[in-house]
Amino acid sequence: MANVTLDEVTKIFEDESGEIVAVDDVNIDIKDGEFLVLVGPSGCGKSTTLRMVAGLEKPTRGTISVDGEAVTHLSPQERNVAMVFQSYALYPHMTVRGNMSFGLEEATDLSDEEIHTRVEDAATMLGIDDLLDRKPDELSGGQQQRVALGRAIVREPDAFLLDEPLANLDAKLRSEMRTELQHLQEDLDTTTIYVTHDQTEAMTMSDRIAVLNDGKLQQIGTPLECYHRPNNQFVAGFIGEPSMNFLPVTLEDGRLVGEHFEYPLREETRANLGDQTDLVLGIRPEDIEILDAASGDHEFPGIVDVVEPMGNENTVHVAFEGQDRTESELTATISGMRNVEGAESIGVGIPENAIHIFDGETGESLHNRDLGDVEGDRPLRGAEAA
Numbered sequence: 600m601a602n603v604t605l606d607e608v609t610k611i612f613e614d615e616s617g618e619i620v621a622v623d624d625v626n627i628d629i630k631d632g633e634f635l636v637l638v639g640p641s642g643c644g645k646s647t648t649l650r651m652v653a654g655l656e657k658p659t660r661g662t663i664s665v666d667g668e669a670v671t672h673l674s675p676q677e678r679n680v681a682m683v684f685q686s687y688a689l690y691p692h693m694t695v696r697g698n699m700s701f702g703l704e705e706a707t708d709l710s711d712e713e714i715h716t717r718v719e720d721a722a723t724m725l726g727i728d729d730l731l732d733r734k735p736d737e738l739s740g741g742q743q744q745r746v747a748l749g750r751a752i753v754r755e756p757d758a759f760l761l762d763e764p765l766a767n768l769d770a771k772l773r774s775e776m777r778t779e780l781q782h783l784q785e786d787l788d789t790t791t792i793y794v795t796h797d798q799t800e801a802m803t804m805s806d807r808i809a810v811l812n813d814g815k816l817q818q819i820g821t822p823l824e825c826y827h828r829p830n831n832q833f834v835a836g837f838i839g840e841p842s843m844n845f846l847p848v849t850l851e852d853g854r855l856v857g858e859h860f861e862y863p864l865r866e867e868t869r870a871n872l873g874d875q876t877d878l879v880l881g882i883r884p885e886d887i888e889i890l891d892a893a894s895g896d897h898e899f900p901g902i903v904d905v906v907e908p909m910g911n912e913n914t915v916h917v918a919f920e921g922q923d924r925t926e927s928e929l930t931a932t933i934s935g936m937r938n939v940e941g942a943e944s945i946g947v948g949i950p951e952n953a954i955h956i957f958d959g960e961t962g963e964s965l966h967n968r969d970l971g972d973v974e975g976d977r978p979l980r981g982a983e984a985a
């Protein structure tokens with residue numbers, strides 16, 4: 600167990616076309632035993648960040664430390680971290696037992712008995728103890744994934760570094776493995792850095808999420824902080840499925856004026872906006888109200904474009920009145936038991952306590968939703984920090 604610190608870490612690659620800043624001045628402090636998920640779109644620099652922690656890439660600038668000791672210039676073998684790759688990287692000619700014990704035989708002076716015990720224990724923990732004599736090509740993808748995890752576990756490392764470990768599995772198995780990995784990490788209590796582009800994995804598995812875009816750290820926080828208190832429009836749009844709705848607006852006389860609507864603001868909301876008048880109004884799909892008709896200040900006449908029934912909920916695409924229906928700007932999620940039809944005229948409620956407002960130029964969050972209304976008797980843990 601260990602805490603892992605990235606201090607002003609930058610990685611610049613050079614190729615014929617010039618410099619690529621893959622990771623740009625990233626600071627992250629991962630606590631002992633913490634499950635940190637590094638998430639972001641393809642090319643944002645998450646694998647490069649993980650590979651620098653593993654020692655597979657050297658940072659151009661900055662320091663990586665494990666328990667306060669700089670490891671930046673140590674080789675992968677000299678760092679007590681274990682990496683699991685998306686491709687599993689198993690040796691095809693070796694059995695499961697061979698794959699799991701090989702690293703210990705080569706790189707440690709553990710006795711054969713100790714190695715045997717570690718392999719047996721890890722295999723039992725992962726439910727692959729009956730597969731120890733098989734070769735990788737005799738295993739399913741999920742079983743191969745477990746072997747790759749087992750090989751990391753037997754090393755008893757200071758930290759696990761997992762790079763998209765579930766990406767090659769089908770949706771059902773991925774969801775099962777998400778839960779299994781969480782239990783495993785809790786049991787082992789080993790610091791874990793987990794890379795994924797999948798915001799569902801980030802939300803469901805992590806103690807904290809670090810969101811990267813274009814090599815830059817956008818936010819680091821609990822899943823609920825990132826969801827309810829996004830630092831900027833990028834995080835707000837990346838975390839959450841379906842994504843938050845964004846409506847470009849200008850601030851005029853205390854109202855947000857969009858192409859098809861005007862939205863009056865309370866003074867407390869207005870006070871958060873400073874002098875910026877070029878803004879973006881954000882609202883999550885589950886916070887939009889689908890009404891029979893519009894009546895209040897924050898309700899607008901609309902027309903349903905299409906409804907996607909999911910069973911448990913319906914995703915409803917809605918256009919504002921006066922807009923071509925097929926240019927629907929809003930996505931709302933409502934109960935699957937509610938019947939709404941395409942082309943139906945409805946009211947759309949955008950409650951002010953649920954709105955986010957972003958700077959239209961920088962994307963910075965100027966105002967985030969109230970949480971008072973969702974706290975109820977039991978405070979919403981993990982989202983309190985502003």
Ligand code: ATP
Nearest residue numbers: 612614619621640641642643644645646647648796
């Ligand atoms: P993905 O999810 O697609 O794997 P990622 O977020 O993990 O993406 P990285 O693989 O870290 O992103 O890449 C970040 C940037 O650095 C990309 O623009 C990529 O093309 C570039 N890059 C990565 N490795 C190299 C390399 N060895 N040489 C040159 N450029 C590289």
